Amino acid sequence: MSESYGPLQEPLGLPERRLPVMAAPAITEPDAYPYYHSVLSGIITSIDTAAILASSLMAASIEPAIIHQDWHKALPLADLMSGLGFMMIPKNRVLLYVPTVRQPATQLHYLAPPLLIGALLHIVVLSMLRHPLVLCLELSMVWLLLSSAVLCMVRIFEIALLGSPAIARQLARDIAVVGSDETAIRFAGRIANEAGSTYRLAGVFDDHETAENPQITDGTLLDLIAHSRENPLHAIVLAIPPAADPVEQVAKISWQLRSVLSDVYVVPNTVHGIDVLLPIERLGPFPLLVLQRRPLSDWQVVKKTILDVTLGAMALLALSPLMIGAAIAIKATSPGPVFFRQPRLGFNNRMFMIFKFRTMYTDMSDKMAAQQTARDDPRVTPVGRWLRRLSIDELPQLLNVMRVEMSLVGPRPHAPHTRAGGMLLDDALAEYVIRHQVRPGITGWAQVNGARGQLVTLDDLRRRVALDLEYMQRWSLRFDLKILVLTVIREVLSRHAF
Incomplete structure (x- = not known):
């Protein structure tokens, strides 16, 4: 799920905050529910760092042969500053979300700005050391082309690897829905039909004494707890109908699920009063209130x-x-x-x-x-x-x-x-x-x-x-x-x- 937060009123757009969850526009294209995978992002960033350092070392070794001069201090310094510039420049983390990280055009958009800034730093460093501008431009292009080639080869391999069915299954997030009224069933249906390969529906669960139609659920909350021990869940979404005391209702269910290792969310139309105190995340087109997080992130x-x-x-x-x-x-x-x-x-x-x-x-x-x-x-x-x-x-x-x-x-x-x-x-x-x-x-x-x-x-x-x-x-x-x-x-x- 997205980790961006903001006032609840903004994603809902209504001051009374009673927008039904199904008011979100339908999304029909596959993989339309992107989310941030912190481990995958960390691995890709680390590989990028290693690739840019390797390409900078390669550039430092071949640049003297190109200009037929040995700028033994200037060239390593310029290559180092270019590599550091690439690593330190802020990047658009959204472009590393699953599944956008598998899209070549998106990754080109992610890599191009830091590469260009690195090339600019290369020119600046050599110019400050009073070297001819033409040679500075030429050497900067060497660094840019070499770094781009290395990063592109790495990205092509990563995209191919992430596109394999086995890896795609590992990256998919498992979601369970708690509730049995029309809102819960439609919410679960949209997750199952629209989320593509990014989310998997683990089932719809509700206790029989509160379920509007127990026949359409996959079990009770006890069944959900048992399921979570064998098949880890990434998120549980409470899509329950509003009650006379919604805070007590949500607190009761949350307490029943206290042993489950999962983030717990609640749809905005379930609770009122405490909703402005809770952070929000988006699951595709849906804003959800964050009720509980796992103690440690991935x-x-x-x-x-x-x-x-x-x-x-x-x-x-x-x-x-x-x-x-x-x-x-x-x-x-x-x-x-x-x-x-x-x-x-x-x-x-x-x-x-x-x-x-x-x-x-x-x-x-x-x-x-x-x-x-x-x-x-x-x-x-x-x-x-x-x-x-x-x-x-x-x-x-x-x-x-x-x-x-x-x-x-x-x-x-x-x-x-x-x-x-x-x-x-x-x-x-x-x-x-x-x-x-x-x-x-x-x-x-x-x-x-x-x-x-x-x-x-x-x-x-x-x-x-x-x-x-x-x-x-x-x-x-x-x-x-x-x-x-x-x-x-x-x-x-x-x-x-x-």
């Missing part, structure tokens, strides 16, 4: 994954002697496997197997964590007690990080049967499931603030979840690095570990 997820895999690989290499020593000690002092594998609830409420060094006697292990580990727990071996005290038992989770099941930093994952105050965690605290909207971590903001160890009371759970949600709101690469440093300082020898 590009932020990529940056976090790169940090995790890079630091995780370095940590595995550096700590491998320690991990080998721990494995030998476990094997030598008690029968059973070196590793303990346990199902945990992870990203988007999906189950995965976590790796830890085994610290308990094999016949006393509790894979479903029906009984949490307590201080002086008789199930823990003597070696296991030291491994837990020094947090060495957690090191195999670096393997989960390398498998992109976990992150270095994030909310700690729990086993399905873990309890607090005698209740399962998601039953004990409704906000608990929100933690699953990011990958679980080896360490986290809660752990470095002392909220680790056994969950005994509901207050223990509330404090831990509050710190986890604070982490999700404050996330940045710098914050992750800070938590990693604090983990080494505060937690490796923590008195809370047992």
Whole structure:
């Protein structure tokens, strides 16, 4: 979806803001619903940067042969300034939207202005160094033609790649519609028929007690939640009929969908009063109010994954002697496997197997964590007690990080049967499931603030979840690095570990 915001009155054009969503003009051409893909845009921009630097180096190497003179300082400087000018000049990001990024004419429009400005900078730099204008123009054309040729070849390859059916399917956004009245059905129909390859309709959902016609829906909200765990959604659009208390109605549905990893939008004719407080985005011709966003954008997820895999690989290499020593000690002092594998609830409420060094006697292990580990727990071996005290038992989770099941930093994952105050965690605290909207971590903001160890009371759970949600709101690469440093300082020898 577009990331441009503005007052709601402008896209609707009516002061009372009661324009039906279907008043938008019909669009019949394919791929008429463009959206901004932050990861794709970042990749293309990075490739452009590499291509322009490579072409500038090539130009610097062949330009002396053209003019039969060795301007050993001027030419590299001019080529460098041209490349920097190309990279720094503001570009029209709309031209990198999907699917316009696949259109050759649009990409020519995107590349031409920065290339011309780069060529102009080339002339300016050489002229300032008092070189003949004719030669400056000639060398500028060399840089321009060479850079244009390299970028065009790169773009042709990118367009061909993005046009392949497999990539097009990956780039398509999956949308679910909540509602069952005429507005919802017509909205869903237009998405299915007009959005081309940019959006896919995942279905229309509504609870049977509120649905005007349950027979035309694809399921209830519970079905939508289950669907989202197997097939990730990019957007959920609430196209429900206005109610006597629309704010309460929207808040109730939003709360029911709190565990779903998706952006949530609402059509403008559903709510009144709070609409001017919400930002808007456009989905094709439709203005939609932004109700809820995923905690991390696609590009932020990529940056976090790169940090995790890079630091995780370095940590595995550096700590491998320690991990080998721990494995030998476990094997030598008690029968059973070196590793303990346990199902945990992870990203988007999906189950995965976590790796830890085994610290308990094999016949006393509790894979479903029906009984949490307590201080002086008789199930823990003597070696296991030291491994837990020094947090060495957690090191195999670096393997989960390398498998992109976990992150270095994030909310700690729990086993399905873990309890607090005698209740399962998601039953004990409704906000608990929100933690699953990011990958679980080896360490986290809660752990470095002392909220680790056994969950005994509901207050223990509330404090831990509050710190986890604070982490999700404050996330940045710098914050992750800070938590990693604090983990080494505060937690490796923590008195809370047992």
